[in-house]
Amino acid sequence: MTEVTEYVASLPDPERAVVAGLLDRVPALVPDAEQGTSYGMAAYRHRGRPLVAVAVGPRGCTAYPFSSDVTAAVLVTLDGFDATKGGIRFTVDRPLPGEGVRALVTGRRAEIDAALDRRRA
Helix, strand or coil: CCHHHHHHHHCCCCHHHHHHHHHCCHHHHCCCCEEEEECCEEEEEECCEEEEEEEEECCEEEEECCCHHHHHHHHCCCCCCCECCCCEEECCCCCCCHHHHHHHHHHHHHHHHHHHHHHHC
8 A cells, every 4th residue: 555545544534535536537647657755744746746635634525636726717707615824624424526627637637747857958
């Protein structure tokens, strides 16, 4: 098992099902994503950079794309979701919609690719 898999397995139901549903989409959206850690959280990584993590806490769940710009861009497309500077909060009763998950993951992937490709040029 790896970091993300172990973290999801450690969660109680119903959080486990909601978080697993979100994180299971990541490899389909970013096939080269690898499991690891970032900022102390189990996270998917892309090209060595943190891509997305989900943490469960006392106020519910938060999806972190490790980018305030991506968080802000996706948040404006979602009605009624709360956010921190770096993540979007959701609950078991109100999970992130699929389009929001896709936008978080692909937005962060594009940001990573642009930064790394710019460094190569």
